[in-house]
Amino acid sequence: MRGRPELYTSYRQELSLLNTVPKRVWVGAILAMALLLPFMLQDDVLTLLATGFAASIGAIGLNIVTGYAGQVSLGHAFFLGLGAYTAAAVSGDEDARVIGFGITELPVWLLAAGLVAALAGAIVAPLAVRLRGLYLAIVTLGLVFIGEFVFKEWSELTGGQGVGRQAAVPTLFGQRLDTDGEMFTEIQKLYLLMLVLLVIFAVLARNFVRSRSGRALAAVRDRDIAAAVIGVNLTRYKMIAFAASSFYAGVAGALVYLISGYIEPTSFNLLLSVQYIAMILIGGVATISGSIMGAMFVTLLPRITDELQGVVPLLGTDATDLAQVRAILYGLLIIGFLIFEPRGLYGIWIRIRNYWKSWPFSY
Amino acid sequence: MSARRRVLAATVALLATAALATGCRGGDSGTAQEGKEGVKTDVGVTNEACPQAIDKAKGCIYLGTISDLTEGPFKALAVPITDAQKAFWKRVNEAGGIGGYEIDVTTYVKDNKYNPQVHNQVYQEIKPKVLALAQTLGSPTTAAILPDLKSGSVVSIPASWTSLWAFEDVVVESGANYCMESMNAVDYAVEEFKPKSVMAVHFAGDYGDDAAAGAKIAAEKNGLTFTDVKTAAGQDNQAGAIDAIVSGKPDLVILTTGPTEAAVVVGQAAARGFTGKFIGTAPTWNPGLLKSPAAPALKALYLQSGPWETFSADTPGHKAMRDALGTLPQANDGYTSGWIWSYPLKAALTKAVENKDLTRAGLLNAVKSLDTVDYEGMLPSSAGKYNGEPNETAFRQSVIGKPDESSVTGIMTIEKLFTGPTAKDFSFTKACYL
Numbered sequence: 001m002r003g004r005p006e007l008y009t010s011y012r013q014e015l016s017l018l019n020t021v022p023k024r025v026w027v028g029a030i031l032a033m034a035l036l037l038p039f040m041l042q043d044d045v046l047t048l049l050a051t052g053f054a055a056s057i058g059a060i061g062l063n064i065v066t067g068y069a070g071q072v073s074l075g076h077a078f079f080l081g082l083g084a085y086t087a088a089a090v091s092g093d094e095d096a097r098v099i100g101f102g103i104t105e106l107p108v109w110l111l112a113a114g115l116v117a118a119l120a121g122a123i124v125a126p127l128a129v130r131l132r133g134l135y136l137a138i139v140t141l142g143l144v145f146i147g148e149f150v151f152k153e154w155s156e157l158t159g160g161q162g163v164g165r166q167a168a169v170p171t172l173f174g175q176r177l178d179t180d181g182e183m184f185t186e187i188q189k190l191y192l193l194m195l196v197l198l199v200i201f202a203v204l205a206r207n208f209v210r211s212r213s214g215r216a217l218a219a220v221r222d223r224d225i226a227a228a229v230i231g232v233n234l235t236r237y238k239m240i241a242f243a244a245s246s247f248y249a250g251v252a253g254a255l256v257y258l259i260s261g262y263i264e265p266t267s268f269n270l271l272l273s274v275q276y277i278a279m280i281l282i283g284g285v286a287t288i289s290g291s292i293m294g295a296m297f298v299t300l301l302p303r304i305t306d307e308l309q310g311v312v313p314l315l316g317t318d319a320t321d322l323a324q325v326r327a328i329l330y331g332l333l334i335i336g337f338l339i340f341e342p343r344g345l346y347g348i349w350i351r352i353r354n355y356w357k358s359w360p361f362s363y
Numbered sequence: 364m365s366a367r368r369r370v371l372a373a374t375v376a377l378l379a380t381a382a383l384a385t386g387c388r389g390g391d392s393g394t395a396q397e398g399k400e401g402v403k404t405d406v407g408v409t410n411e412a413c414p415q416a417i418d419k420a421k422g423c424i425y426l427g428t429i430s431d432l433t434e435g436p437f438k439a440l441a442v443p444i445t446d447a448q449k450a451f452w453k454r455v456n457e458a459g460g461i462g463g464y465e466i467d468v469t470t471y472v473k474d475n476k477y478n479p480q481v482h483n484q485v486y487q488e489i490k491p492k493v494l495a496l497a498q499t500l501g502s503p504t505t506a507a508i509l510p511d512l513k514s515g516s517v518v519s520i521p522a523s524w525t526s527l528w529a530f531e532d533v534v535v536e537s538g539a540n541y542c543m544e545s546m547n548a549v550d551y552a553v554e555e556f557k558p559k560s561v562m563a564v565h566f567a568g569d570y571g572d573d574a575a576a577g578a579k580i581a582a583e584k585n586g587l588t589f590t591d592v593k594t595a596a597g598q599d600n601q602a603g604a605i606d607a608i609v610s611g612k613p614d615l616v617i618l619t620t621g622p623t624e625a626a627v628v629v630g631q632a633a634a635r636g637f638t639g640k641f642i643g644t645a646p647t648w649n650p651g652l653l654k655s656p657a658a659p660a661l662k663a664l665y666l667q668s669g670p671w672e673t674f675s676a677d678t679p680g681h682k683a684m685r686d687a688l689g690t691l692p693q694a695n696d697g698y699t700s701g702w703i704w705s706y707p708l709k710a711a712l713t714k715a716v717e718n719k720d721l722t723r724a725g726l727l728n729a730v731k732s733l734d735t736v737d738y739e740g741m742l743p744s745s746a747g748k749y750n751g752e753p754n755e756t757a758f759r760q761s762v763i764g765k766p767d768e769s770s771v772t773g774i775m776t777i778e779k780l781f782t783g784p785t786a787k788d789f790s791f792t793k794a795c796y797l
Contacts, residue, residue, distance in 0.1 A: 043491060044487075044488065044491070047487065097797070152595075155567060159503075159568070160567040160568065161567070161595055161596070162477065162478070162479075162503060162566065162567065162568060162595070162596055163479065163503040163567050163568035163569075164479040164480060164503065164507060166507075166510070179514065260480065260483060260484060260487075261483050261487075261507075261511070262479050262480050262482075262483040262507040262508075263480065264478050264479050264480035264481075266478070267478075267480055
């Protein structure tokens with residue numbers, strides 16, 4: 001459409017993944033930038049970014065069940081843990097003190113991590129059919145505590161509390177991804193791996209939520225009774241939401257701990273769940289790009305406070321002080337976003353976008 | 364058409380930014396440089412002086428410290444260990460440093476909260492900035508970073524005594540390991556109290572499992588019955604262990620926990636009528652225990668094994684340590700341990716500078732060539748042998764002490780460095796607990 005590029009002439013066009021020209025340009029530019037970063041940034045920043053990418057996959061997962069399907073889940077930490085341990089066990093050393101099967105090929109253990117978590121999600125889902133809102137939140141909260149206990153006690157798998165085990169070992173077509181190679185260093189490889197996986201999982205999720213199933217989830221969220229009346233099978237779609245979300249969580253758990261390299265069973269606690277809730281609240285509920293922004297923001301926050309410390313001397317120099325500053329900042333940000341911008345970072349972006357869209361006649 | 368132009372413009376802008384920014388990366392590990400006095404260096408060694416340099420003309424060797432400084436079970440020991448090491452290296456710097464360098468152990472001090480995952484995280488943070496680790500506290504925590512230490516040739520001083528370290532070149536341990544220490548403890552008890560049964564009450568993982576393995580070997584050798592009880596960290600988690608002790612009525616309990624757990628276990632077992640003996644491994648004690656409600660029970664039932672003599676011992680090294688630390692609010696054997704552990708690293712650094720190779724690989728080679736280390740009498744210099752099979756180089760002597768308020772650390776040595784028959788005959792071919 002010469003001269004009127006943004007005019008939609010079909011539903012297909014409007015519902016396409018990248019439905020406007022600026023979107024195409026921006027996504028392309030951001031991707032190109034992300035691909036260039038590993039050759040420009042220092043290792044510590046790359047590690048953080050890679051962790052952020054992996055966490056983004058988990059945040060997308062939580063957004064599917066909580067944002068799109070409206071089922072509040074505090075149990076995300078449990079599914080992250082399941083994924084992390086499945087991956088570690090499948091790829092782990094057979095002769096180590098903890099369970100290991102020695103299958104280090106990445107696609108195998110990544111799929112296994114996702115599937116085991118998805119299975120657990122599907123088992124939990126029937127509860128979600130009977131409960132909603134606060135009650136569902138409490139039940140999923142219970143899941144975190146059960147999971148934490150099992151992880152602590154099952155020392156053949158997890159190494160036990162205070163001991164832990166090595167995380168998954170990644171090889172792709174026989175090549176180790178966690179050692180320095182001739183062309184790329186360890187962290188460059190991991191960064192690129194996480195980037196590629198994030199793109200794959202983000203596109204899959206984006207595709208999923210605009211499909212028939214995705215629209216069904218939104219209907220369940222907006223009014224479950226109305227959805228049931230018009231023929232949406234609640235049991236089926238809540239099951240799908242939980243399974244898909246848990247699959248993402250499992251994959252994210254495997255990947256996040258792949259970067260950090262070591263898993264201690266007490267890390268899968270309520271705090272981790274809350275962190276993921278914070279990611280989607282800060283990023284933007286029921287958006288894929290918001291999940292990514294939120295996850296990146298929350299992952300980079302400790303580093304930002306560390307850097308701020310140099311600028312704002314009041315923050316103190318002690319490691320404990322810093323941790324407290326971080327915790328306070330966390331709380332303030334969640335409250336601030338809920339009050340001032342419930343749509344999260346995504347909402348802020350929409351406002352900026354709309355301002356410039358009609359510039360210079362924006363008001 | 365306009366879209367295409369915008370894409371083009373964006374791409375050009377991006378490439379320009381990329382070209383500008385490409386210079387940022389670099390300065391990573393691996394590139395050897397020429398340092399002071401023709402010494403080859405790579406990571407963590409600078410020609411600029413340390414931030415708190417005594418002689419500004421000297422270069423600086425940065426050493427990292429990862430310890431349990433705030434909330435973990437060993438903070439009462441870990442803070443003194445870290446302080447003692449600061450004092451140790453300050454003394455080295457005041458005596459002229461090592462070659463053209465002074466040593467900095469204050470810039471990269473990190474807290475591990477005694478959590479292996481946190482330990483690994485902070486290790487990754489400081490790894491690109493330090494030559495070696497002056498301290499990595501804990502056995503399971505250090506095990507978490509061991510593969511990385513080995514692949515990067517990062518020499519590290521453990522603040523733990525697990526028997527695995529004897530088989531790892533990058534980990535430079537001092538003193539008898541938990542395994543040998545517990546063997547000696549059981550042998551000592553056999554000599555003194557003639558026990559019939561031994562129970563090991565211990566944390567899971569490389570610390571507790573190692574001591575339990577040693578106790579088991581010694582129990583078998585002496586024909587005693589042996590039971591094994593695991594317990595978790597935390598004051599509230601000891602009920603199971605106490606029940607096991609009270610109902611099992613062993614004559615001797617080898618205790619491998621933190622100080623808080625030890626106080627709870629000994630105190631409550633005694634309150635419930637248990638009269639057997641306890642022998643705790645070195646990290647189980649903290650002088651504060653003598654002020655706890657468990658103090659009478661500890662004085663009656665508890666003995667303490669350890670890899671070396673306590674803070675107030677009379678050797679040149681102990682004296683130098685006390686002088687360097689000045690007056691302390693509370694003396695503690697964390698200081699003694701932190702100080703003693705540092706000697707082999709000093710010896711290795713000196714040797715590496717002599718070899719003109721202060722790279723990570725160079726330092727590791729220097730460690731592997733050490734035949735003796737001058738511990739200034741705190742340990743025999745033969746304890747610092749790192750160039751042979753563990754079975755022949757492992758140091759097997761340990762001490763036994765008992766709680767006594769008249770000693771500054773609350774522990775009076777009653778049996779100086781000795782090797783029991785079990786440890787003496789033990790064929791040390793792999794870590795005891797594996």
